[in-house]
Amino acid sequence: MQAHVRLDESDNVVTATRALESGSRIESVAVNGLVPAGHKVATVRIPTGEPVRKYAQVIGYAATDISPGDHVHMHNLEFRSVDQGYEFATNLRPVPQPERCDTFMGYRRDTGQTGTRNYIAILTSVNCSATAARMMATHFTPERLAAYPNVDGIVAFVHGTGCAMGGDGTGFEALQRVLWGYARNPNVGGVLMAGLGCEMMQIDWLIEAHGLKPGPTFRPMNIQDRGGLRKTVEAGIATIEEMLPLVNKARREECPASELMVALQCGGSDAWSGITANPAVGHACDLLVAQGGTGVLAETPEIYGAEHLLTARASDRRVGESLLDLIRWWEDYAERNRGSMDNNPSPGNKKGGLTTILEKSLGAAAKGGTTPLRGVYRYAEPITSKGFTFMDSPGYDPASVTGQIASGCNLVCFTTGRGSTAGYKPSPSMKVATNSEMYGRMEEDMDVNAGRILTGDASVEEVGREIYEMWLRMASGEMSKSEAQGLGDFEFVPWQIGAVM
Structure with a gap:
């Protein structure tokens, strides 16, 4: 294997494929000092302020004069915003035609999507319901799921937000899309959504905003409405036990x-x-x-x-x-x-x-x-x-x-x-x-x-x-x-x- 890689003829640096000692030679240039594997070596003189090029593109500018053979890294290469000249739709390569139509064995969903896994998801609207969700999920040990071989697992998706946030801003909308997106991901066959009850991210709002329909495989609940943590965990476990036979009916088919x-x-x-x-x-x-x-x-x-x-x-x-x-x-x-x-x-x-x-x-x-x-x-x-x-x-x-x-x-x-x-x-x-x-x-x-x-x-x-x-x-x-x-x-x-x- 060569001691370096040059990615383009216009580049003024190359990448060392192994650690180089002082005096090692690259493209007739003597290396000045130790250069770690994966790091850059200058192959020509690069004056202060001049661009450093790799991939035939600018990756930064010389912070000092760089001599041939110098190690190029944080000590002598600085970042600047690059004023790009943008072109649109000028490099449109045709998509190649496949030699065959490939397939896999997946789960076809009623939404028209296809899953590669079949999970039951416990989604939390707020950090305050995270513990309840974890308790529900950990109840379902491999032994308890053994009777449902087509279910990949019960997963609690908990997070650290959902309240103390603006109710109509970018962050609120992004969290809504995340929760809705996980509920609709084709790798999810059933959903239990657990909230506290008084949080900013109201489950009822989420259901209304994104057209989610509660049913046998989509069930919401709040800790405050259920009467506390223990009662919520027990209700959640019972709900998932009802879902399991339904989610287990999914079968892989050629897709x-x-x-x-x-x-x-x-x-x-x-x-x-x-x-x-x-x-x-x-x-x-x-x-x-x-x-x-x-x-x-x-x-x-x-x-x-x-x-x-x-x-x-x-x-x-x-x-x-x-x-x-x-x-x-x-x-x-x-x-x-x-x-x-x-x-x-x-x-x-x-x-x-x-x-x-x-x-x-x-x-x-x-x-x-x-x-x-x-x-x-x-x-x-x-x-x-x-x-x-x-x-x-x-x-x-x-x-x-x-x-x-x-x-x-x-x-x-x-x-x-x-x-x-x-x-x-x-x-x-x-x-x-x-x-x-x-x-x-x-x-x-x-x-x-x-x-x-x-x-x-x-x-x-x-x-x-x-x-x-x-x-x-x-x-x-x-x-x-x-x-x-x-x-x-x-x-x-x-x-x-x-x-x-």
Whole structure:
């Protein structure tokens, strides 16, 4: 394996594939000092203030004069907002025709959607009902559920908000969409919604606003109306016991791959994310889109600096402008909270070789593949477009995936370079490792090793096909490694926007 990777001839930095000692040579340039694996090395002189390029794009500006062979990182590379020249619908590649129509074994729902799992969800309107919900869920041990083999489990989705928030603001509306979206997600066969009774997020309002209809598999209750915690827990357990035989009637049947909606995520990223795992997931997304399925990219702060690549792929100007509206909102959001769009990357990202949000975003956007961008959606808004789409969210993974599942995603694909182990019930989550070293260290948690791309043992397309085929198997019931270890009960984190009063 070469000691470095050059991503484009126009780049003035390359990425070290292994730790380099002072005096090592890269492209006839002597390295000046120790450079960790995954970090950048300048191959030409870059004067102060001049752009540093990787992926044939600007990832920052030289904070000091950078000499050939210098380690390029936080000490000499600075972030600046980049004035992009936006184009719309100028890079519309045709969606390839599939060689065959792929299928999976899923649960067809009355809503017309198709599930990959069959859970009963206990949703809480407010933090005050979280304990009651947990008590209900923990009652249903594997032994008690053994008689219901078609039910994947009882999950309590609890959160830390629902009150002391504005009743007509962005945050209130987002939480409503999350709760409604989980109640309607095709991986949920039955819902018990538990509240306190006096909270801002009134269950009756939610039912009325979103057309939810109480019935045998959708039951609401409040602690105050039921007469306290113990009585509520007992009533909730009895209600779920009534639901179980009904939810257990669901049977898997053959369904087209077009019914899959995959949340495309990355977390604990490193320098290899944009070189191995994310492009491989992008190829898998292209394969899914060719089948008529849907890929959902999110994390708006983590496309910042790469949004011009997505507007060029927008199916029309309206879609592209919708994406730019989100970028402008985030710039204002960061400014009014006295932050910076460059507050992301995290310390772990930087240790792995990423320096600025521009560099991170260029790699993160690769998860979206190459097909046209068909739609842009608010956080947790129902996604109705087929093909490659985008949903607004923060870069914080649990909050972002929560929104994607609320938007309808029935699978999650998560790339990681540092090593993330999270799961996201009710949708199974697979992990794609960006490098072989981490994969070997955390093999019990990683489903696919995209590090083979770096060593030349597999191509982006081969790993992408492997990822896509695992999506079909997971959709048919195969457990991912995180799912098999029981992860996914504690990663429900609705994005809390706005003032807490």
